[in-house]
Amino acid sequence: MRRRTTLALPLVLALAATAFAGPNDPELAIGTKGPGFELMGTDGKKHALPEFLSKTKATAVVFTCNTCPYSKAYEPVLLEIAAQYAKQPVSFVLINSNSAEVQPLDSFDEMVKLAKEKKYPFVYLHDETQAIATAYGAQRTPHVFLLDAEGVCRYRGRIDDNAKRDEVQTHDLTTAIDALLAGKEITTAETKAFGCTIKWRKAS
Amino acid sequence: MHDQVAQSLLMPRLGAMLLATLVGLGACGGNGDPTPPAVGLEQLQERTRAPRDRPLLLVFWATWCDPCVAEIPDLVTLQTRHQDGLEILSVSLDVFLHPIEQSRALVQAQLERTPTPYEHCIYVGTQDALFAAFELPGGIPYALLFDAGGKLVRHFNGRVPVEELEQLLAVSSHRSL
Numbered sequence: 001m002r003r004r005t006t007l008a009l010p011l012v013l014a015l016a017a018t019a020f021a022g023p024n025d026p027e028l029a030i031g032t033k034g035p036g037f038e039l040m041g042t043d044g045k046k047h048a049l050p051e052f053l054s055k056t057k058a059t060a061v062v063f064t065c066n067t068c069p070y071s072k073a074y075e076p077v078l079l080e081i082a083a084q085y086a087k088q089p090v091s092f093v094l095i096n097s098n099s100a101e102v103q104p105l106d107s108f109d110e111m112v113k114l115a116k117e118k119k120y121p122f123v124y125l126h127d128e129t130q131a132i133a134t135a136y137g138a139q140r141t142p143h144v145f146l147l148d149a150e151g152v153c154r155y156r157g158r159i160d161d162n163a164k165r166d167e168v169q170t171h172d173l174t175t176a177i178d179a180l181l182a183g184k185e186i187t188t189a190e191t192k193a194f195g196c197t198i199k200w201r202k203a204s
Numbered sequence: 205m206h207d208q209v210a211q212s213l214l215m216p217r218l219g220a221m222l223l224a225t226l227v228g229l230g231a232c233g234g235n236g237d238p239t240p241p242a243v244g245l246e247q248l249q250e251r252t253r254a255p256r257d258r259p260l261l262l263v264f265w266a267t268w269c270d271p272c273v274a275e276i277p278d279l280v281t282l283q284t285r286h287q288d289g290l291e292i293l294s295v296s297l298d299v300f301l302h303p304i305e306q307s308r309a310l311v312q313a314q315l316e317r318t319p320t321p322y323e324h325c326i327y328v329g330t331q332d333a334l335f336a337a338f339e340l341p342g343g344i345p346y347a348l349l350f351d352a353g354g355k356l357v358r359h360f361n362g363r364v365p366v367e368e369l370e371q372l373l374a375v376s377s378h379r380s381l
Contacts, residue, residue: 069268073301140342161331163301169330192335192342194300196269197362 027137027156030189034061034147035135039095039125040108042115047123049151052091058180059091059147060173062159063138065098066114067105068196071141073163075118078142081159081174082121090177092122097133098141098199106199133198143193146176154180157191232293232325240296240311240324242304245333248325251293253354258289259373260350261364264327264340266297267310272345275363276318282366283322289373292322297344299328 028034038048052059062078064071082092100107108126115124127133136145146155155176162168172191179186232241232251243251252262263279265272283292298307307326315324327334339359340346347360349369358372 069301164303192331192340194331194335194342197271197343 027139028135028145028153030153030156032153033151034059034145034153035132036151037095037125037127037132037135039127039132041126042108042112042120042124047093047125049093052093053147053149053151056089056091057149058089058154058177059093059151060177061093061095061136061145061147063095063097063133063136063141063143063145063198065096065103065106065141065196065199066110067098067103068141070163070195074142074159074195077159077165079118079121084174085177086121088181090181094120094122094124095127095132095138096124097127097130097138099130099201101201102199130198130201139198140193140195141198142195143198144173146173146180148180155186155189156193158193161191232295232323240308240315240326242299242308242328243295243325245327245329245337248295248327248334249337252348252350252356255354256291256352258291258352259357260291260293261347261369262338262350263292263294263347263364264297264338264344265294266301266344267307267314268298268301269344271363273314273318275345276314276320278364278366279322280318280320282364282369283320285370286373287321290369294320294322294324296324296326297334299326300331304328 034049036049038046041047049059064074064078078092078094085092096106096111098106100110104110108128111124111126114120132138138145142159144155144157144159145153148154155173157172159173160168161170161172170188172188175188176186232243248262252260261279261282263275265275267273279292279294282290296307296311298310301307302310304326311324311326334340335342338348341361343361345360345363347364348356349358349360349372351357360369
């Protein structure tokens with residue numbers, strides 16, 4: 001019995017490690033093309049991925065929302081980063097994939113209100129079916145995927161390593177954007193996105 | 205499979221409780237402690253390795269995380285039902301969003317709203333170090349189950365499945381008799 005346990009334990013741990021990957025689809029791999037989308041924006045227009053790829057050298061697709069405290073903490077950071085790159089060929093595409101059934105304050109109407117109130121300089125798109133979050137393997141808010149001009153994912157993960165501005169040590173997203181614009185290698189291409197879990201629709 | 209995991213949960217150590225008392229593993233606040241202490245990564249790791257006579261459930265959460273707060277009654281139930289068969293240690297990650305003073309106030313306020321019969325502490329350290337040490341997937345709630353010998357036996361990504369955990373503990377208790 002003791003021997004059986006010794007042999008079986010690694011198997012149990014291996015199975016536990018597999019389960020640890022979580023129920024959601026895996027994150028979009030570095031070096032693969034970001035799935036296309038056509039989603040309604042808070043500006044009342046539909047926006048598709050090629051629109052951004054054709055205009056800029058770097059497109060930051062940011063899964064975020066109205067309600068997550070972590071997303072709220074990063075909202076001013078995103079506004080600051082967008083202002084920082086306003087004159088450079090960089091697009092910021094914010095996507096809200098949270099279910100409004102689960103979190104009513106993430107409804108499209110609420111998104112429109114927030115975008116107006118905060119004078120968003122970037123598009124804020126509604127992923128009502130959650131198909132785009134699923135396609136990208138986005139799991140958190142905020143969760144970033146940085147695409148190059150060909151739409152290939154070159155960085156994924158967090159915006160930086162600390163939501164408290166005076167304690168940030170690594171500016172992961174902007175470092176990746178700078179490297180991409182300069183045609184240099186992105187040394188840290190993957191980080192763990194920390195934040196709220198995307199609010200998935202309840203199974204019917 | 206439960207039998208195999210449960211066996212690994214047993215591993216009672218001679219004098220584990222006595223040793224734990226002697227080395228003074230009181231880094232985190234006890235039941236009802238009004239001021240959950242701040243702990244660093246090393247203290248947390250030491251705690252998971254410390255000798256004890258029962259499994260340890262390490263739960264990462266934050267007051268700003270709605271699913272984490274929603275899980276608290278489940279953890280209260282678990283600890284109440286298994287006072288001698290499970291040790292729960294709740295680790296707040298509020299400092300990832302707020303300064304320590306504010307984090308402590310938020311945790312205290314939450315614990316006043318929902319008193320808990322298990323220990324609490326507040327992690328103070330970097331995300332990177334914690335994520336690497338405990339393989340955090342990036343979302344909370346997230347829990348790790350260690351056996352009495354300090355070996356990691358199960359991850360719970362999301363809310364702890366009470367029934368599954370109780371099945372493990374039930375088999376474990378049965379075997380130890």
